[in-house]
Amino acid sequence: MVVVALGAAVGMIPFGPIRFGAAGALFVGLAIGALVPDAGLGLGLVQQLGLGLFVYMVGLAAGETFFADLRRQLPLMMLGLGTAALAFVVAVLVGLGLGLDAGFITGTFAGALTSTPALAAATAATGSPNAAVGYSIGYPLGVVLAIVAVGLVVGRRWPDARDPRSAAAEGLVATSTYVERDAALREVPGWADETIKMSYLVRDGRTRVLAPGEQLQPDDRVLVVGAPAAVEAAVAFLGHASKGELTDDRQAVDFRRFVVSNPSVAGRSVAQLNLPGRFGGVITRVLRGDADLLARDDLVLQPGDRVLAVVPRSEMDAVARHLGDSERKVSEVDALALGLGLSLGLLVGAITVPLGGGATFSLGAAAGPLVVGMVLGALHRTGPLTWDVPLPANLTIRQLGLLLFLAAVGLASGPAFASSALTATGLRAGALGVAVVAVSALAFAVGGRLLGLSAPRAAGGLVGFVGQPAVLSFATARVDDDRIESGYAALFAVGIIAKILLVQVFGGLL
Numbered sequence: 098m099v100v101v102a103l104g105a106a107v108g109m110i111p112f113g114p115i116r117f118g119a120a121g122a123l124f125v126g127l128a129i130g131a132l133v134p135d136a137g138l139g140l141g142l143v144q145q146l147g148l149g150l151f152v153y154m155v156g157l158a159a160g161e162t163f164f165a166d167l168r169r170q171l172p173l174m175m176l177g178l179g180t181a182a183l184a185f186v187v188a189v190l191v192g193l194g195l196g197l198d199a200g201f202i203t204g205t206f207a208g209a210l211t212s213t214p215a216l217a218a219a220t221a222a223t224g225s226p227n228a229a230v231g232y233s234i235g236y237p238l239g240v241v242l243a244i245v246a247v248g249l250v251v252g253r254r255w256p257d258a259r260d261p262r263s264a265a266a267e268g269l270v271a272t273s274t275y276v277e278r279d280a281a282l283r284e285v286p287g288w289a290d291e292t293i294k295m296s297y298l299v300r301d302g303r304t305r306v307l308a309p310g311e312q313l314q315p316d317d318r319v320l321v322v323g324a325p326a327a328v329e330a331a332v333a334f335l336g337h338a339s340k341g342e343l344t345d346d347r348q349a350v351d352f353r354r355f356v357v358s359n360p361s362v363a364g365r366s367v368a369q370l371n372l373p374g375r376f377g378g379v380i381t382r383v384l385r386g387d388a389d390l391l392a393r394d395d396l397v398l399q400p401g402d403r404v405l406a407v408v409p410r411s412e413m414d415a416v417a418r419h420l421g422d423s424e425r426k427v428s429e430v431d432a433l434a435l436g437l438g439l440s441l442g443l444l445v446g447a448i449t450v451p452l453g454g455g456a457t458f459s460l461g462a463a464a465g466p467l468v469v470g471m472v473l474g475a476l477h478r479t480g481p482l483t484w485d486v487p488l489p490a491n492l493t494i495r496q497l498g499l500l501l502f503l504a505a506v507g508l509a510s511g512p513a514f515a516s517s518a519l520t521a522t523g524l525r526a527g528a529l530g531v532a533v534v535a536v537s538a539l540a541f542a543v544g545g546r547l548l549g550l551s552a553p554r555a556a557g558g559l560v561g562f563v564g565q566p567a568v569l570s571f572a573t574a575r576v577d578d579d580r581i582e583s584g585y586a587a588l589f590a591v592g593i594i595a596k597i598l599l600v601q602v603f604g605g606l607l
Contacts, residue, residue, distance in 0.1 A: 100507065100508060101504050103122075103125045104119070104122025104124070104125040104504055105121060105500065108120060117236075119503060122499075122500045123503040123504070125507065126505070127511045127514045129511060130510060131514055137507075137510070138509075140508060141505075144502050144509075147497075148463055148498065149442065149466045150495070150497065150498030152464070152466045153467065154470070154491045154498065156473070157473060157484065157491060159470075159590040160474025163590050173555075176544045176545065177558060177591050179540070180544070189603065192205070195525040197526060197529065198223075198225065199223045199604070200219070200225025200227030201522070201529075202529070203215075203222065204225075204231030205231035205232065205530050208238075208239060210239055210534070210563055210592070211243075212564060212597075214593050218597045218600040219231075221604070234527050235533070238534065239563065240568065242531065242534040243560070243563045244568055246534070246538035246559065250538070251553055251575050251576045251581065252576055255546050255552060257549060260550050260551040271322045271328075272321050273318060273320055274331075274335050275336045275339040276313050276314065276319060276335045279315065280335060281310075282310065282311055282312075284334075285334055286330045286334050287323060287327045287330060291391070292327040293322060293328060293391075294323060294379065295320060295322070295379075297319060298317060298318070303349070305409070307319060322381045350410065353405070353413065355406055355421075356421065357400060357404060358401075358426040358427040359420055360481075363478070363485060364398070364478030365397065365398060367393065370419075372416070376412040376419075377408065377412060378409065378416060380406050381406075381407060382405040385402050399477070399485040399488070428487065428489070430487075431482075431486075433482070434483060437482070438473050442468070445466075446459060446464060446466060464593075464594055471590055553580040553581045554580040554581070557572065558585070558587065560584070560588075561584060
């Protein structure tokens with residue numbers, strides 16, 4: 098825990114635009130392990146537990162986005178898989194040419210692409226402490242070079258007509274609208290495809306919540322919510338924006354943000370809640386983390402979401418009870434679901450598949466919980482079990498698991514680091530790390546352009562492939578474009594799995 102604390106402190110030190118974050122625990126662990134060679138003995142279980150917690154939380158968070166965007170993001174995902182294979186082939190050829198052993202090659206590959214799960218796979222596959230040494234050499238080089246590469250790509254302009262920005266990137270607005278025509282809701286642009294929502298309806302001086310299937314009439318006033326372009330189209334169809342704000346009158350109809358903390362609600366879609374039928378209300382927005390989402394019918398609610406509901410004032414307390422609305426409750430983790438999910442992931446990781454010739458393959462403690470977490474994160478719930486973990490708790494558990502794993506690895510690998518890092522072997526490992534990152538960056542830049550992807554999405558794919566938060570922060574600070582984070586989300590989990598599998602297969606062939 099001393100290593101965890103000191104490592105967290107080191108991780109907060111800025112080196113220009115770079116902060117090493119949790120990786121600071123690895124560097125401190127290596128230093129202390131080099132000074133106290135026995136400090137890392139008996140920490141194998143700590144490594145496995147920390148790694149399992151980290152990758153399982155990542156899988157839960159990424160699962161829904163991964164499967165929902167699978168078809169649309171498929172070209173970028175295929176580019177990521179091809180890049181992973183190319184980078185690993187280059188790593189093996191260059192590493193062997195430089196006279197490095199399998200531990201250094203796989204560890205430097207994992208470090209240059211900042212993949213902690215791949216480090217675990219490299220250590221298990223090669224059985225060499227040199228994997229952690231190579232990782233510690235390749236990691237800072239990988240972060241620095243990835244930032245340089247992203248800086249060169251993210252702001253570029255090249256043909257990207259097939260890759261427009263999403264409407265959600267514009268944010269959400271609410272416009273009070275004066276209706277000038279008879280219109281069924283299904284006729285309003287954006288209503289059928291749910292790019293807009295409507296809540297307030299004022300008719301004949303009376304305010305109520307708009308009901309599904311409503312027929313709008315001249316002189317009605319309604320509140321239209323959605324992205325600016327979609328709202329503008331709907332308002333132009335209906336009439337014009339009115340001067341007064343409908344939300345100012347809260348006597349009959351009111352609105353409020355409610356915290357989703359009721360386990361029976363979490364994991365269900367907005368449509369399944371049936372707020373119009375049960376309470377005469379409607380959910381228009383869902384705040385998840387820092388993202389304000391339009392409440393589409395198929396949007397699945399997660400614990401900790403803050404939903405904006407517009408309901409009759411008399412139903413406010415009933416809606417609060419139904420959704421839970423408890424900050425304390427949402428901070429708790431369902432230990433049953435967490436224990437079952439992580440156990441299933443470790444069991445899947447323990448399955449061994451023979452490759453022939455005496456070689457075997459398994460997902461291990463790195464990829465097993467990750468894959469299971471992604472599946473459960475996409476399912477959200479199974480019967481009474483809610484698999485989702487509130488986002489703040491997910492991030493906390495993820496960070497703790499990563500710190501424990503890196504601290505334990507650093508302590509165990511300290512002696513090997515002390516004997517190898519500042520030698521000619523260490524310099525050769527550094528050269529290998531440079532080659533891996535350079536090939537990966539070039540593949541994403543060239544491949545993204547050939548596939549018709551925008552420069553921000555290609556850069557986001559590279560960031561997700563590398564997977565270091567500092568690189569993502571740098572990219573989003575340089576260019577405000579939602580395609581960066583979209584590309585990151587598409588490649589983050591895919592990149593982890595691809596790197597783990599490549600290292601595992603290579604280790605099995607040794």
